[in-house]
Amino acid sequence: MALPQASGYYQKPWDWKSGQMQVSIGVLISVGVAFLLLGGTAGWLLFALMQQRKLAHTDYLTGIANRGSVFEQGFKLVEHAHGEVEPFSIVLFDVDHFKKINDTLGHGAGDRALRVIVNASRRVLGQREFLGRLGGEEFIAVLPGCGREEAMKRAESLRLAIARAGFLYADKHPVNMTASLGVATLDRDVDFQILVNRADEALYVAKNSGRNRAVRASSSAERLSAGMVTVGSRQRVRG
Ligand SMILES: Nc1nc2c(ncn2[C@@H]2O[C@H](COP(=O)(O)OP(=O)(O)OP(=O)(O)O)[C@@H](O)[C@H]2O)c(=O)[nH]1
The missing domain is CATH 3.30.70.270 (Reverse transcriptase/Diguanylate cyclase domain)
Incomplete structure (x- = not known):
């Protein structure tokens, strides 16, 4: 009788070094994305404020x-x-x-x-x-x-x-x-x-x-x- 084939899946033991590196990259990406989002939001807010200020000083018709x-x-x-x-x-x-x-x-x-x-x-x-x-x-x-x-x-x-x-x-x-x-x-x-x-x-x-x-x-x-x-x-x- 043939033995059932092994699934081929091999669970690597946890490698602390590469694990830490992956976590660090993840954190870096998250921080970068957060900065981009914050920067984008701040930029948009600044633009909106400037537009509002301009409108408040401008005659709508002319x-x-x-x-x-x-x-x-x-x-x-x-x-x-x-x-x-x-x-x-x-x-x-x-x-x-x-x-x-x-x-x-x-x-x-x-x-x-x-x-x-x-x-x-x-x-x-x-x-x-x-x-x-x-x-x-x-x-x-x-x-x-x-x-x-x-x-x-x-x-x-x-x-x-x-x-x-x-x-x-x-x-x-x-x-x-x-x-x-x-x-x-x-x-x-x-x-x-x-x-x-x-x-x-x-x-x-x-x-x-x-x-x-x-x-x-x-x-x-x-x-x-x-x-x-x-x-x-x-x-x-x-x-
Ligand atoms: N189309 C338009 N009319 C406006 C605007 N703002 C004010 N008016 C009109 O301007 C007219 C001003 O009339 P009057 O104050 O009698 O002045 P005028 O006919 O120029 O007469 P004089 O100043 O005495 O020569 C009014 O009919 C207002 O409705 C606007 O933004 N657009």
Whole structure:
């Protein structure tokens, strides 16, 4: 009678040396994988945080700085300008009769007009300068290093760029825009909020004296000699 064949399976006795090596490799791989996972998660979290921060500072429609971001940067830049005794100006501008675009062609056309205005305005700004949307159809150009004369020139370039940026909506409706602008330049006794108030006063004058024009806000010295006390709040005539 044939004996049953041996299975051929041979159980090796435990080899401590190679066993330890296998365990060490296993541990190393696990630690590596854990590091990769942790690193990946941390990287993803960092990316998500950066994206969130960017979104919190950006205007959803036009991609430029939003109101919060403009004021955050504006206060810092004014402090810097005071410290360095450097000129600093802003141009506040507001699209004229913007409501008419919405009312006649719809909000899609209005939204496109805002984006077109932003693209046209960006092109006339220098490297250190930036654009922000303060809300609705009101924008600001922040001009570090720009004195009174330069700022008025920049405002005029913005006005012309907007007036020339007309487009055809839905391939058949011509849309033309103009804007009114208020220009204010930093004085020693002024912070960013006061500068914005002054530019807003000038913008109010531009609106009420016919629109499609840039008006310069009076300086601290001019205000003093004219006996002006307040820095003004908005009270714009509509129509
Ligand atoms: N399409 C669109 N419209 C907006 C947006 N934000 C505000 N508006 C509209 O902008 C219009 C602003 O109207 P008004 O404040 O009367 O200003 P205006 O018609 O430009 O008149 P003036 O400033 O006096 O020349 C309103 O109809 C708002 O609904 C936006 O993001 N997209």
